[in-house]
Amino acid sequence: MWDILKKENLKKGGLFAAGVAFGTAGIKVLSSKDAKKVYTGCTAAALRAKDCVMKTATTVQENAEDILAEAKQVNEKRDAEKAAAVEEE
Incomplete structure (x- = not known):
């Protein structure tokens, strides 16, 4: 005990x-109120960063779609030229 x-x-x-x-x-x-101000500032910074990342991702996606469309056009043109060459023979 x-x-x-x-x-x-x-x-x-x-x-x-x-x-x-x-x-x-x-x-x-x-x-505390001071801590709440810090949390608010950090959250606002995170939201700004998210917006920046989303804008960049959208730009990259749009560029990838453009590249894909141009690549399809190049392949179609190449296939058409190949078909024309086969017809000439």
Whole structure:
């Protein structure tokens, strides 16, 4: 029963109490008005970054569609020239 008062157990209890105190203080800091301003700023920056990435992705997709269309035209022209060459023979 008196094991509770041993130095090791008191140290563990003290560490636990300190952890609870720091955890409570941490929650208060994270939920403060200043922290909310930081969260808002970070979220706004993330949204701006998302918009930039989406614009770039759209541009790349449009360029890929143009390249595909031009490649199809090149192949059609080549096939037509090949067919004309076969007819001449």
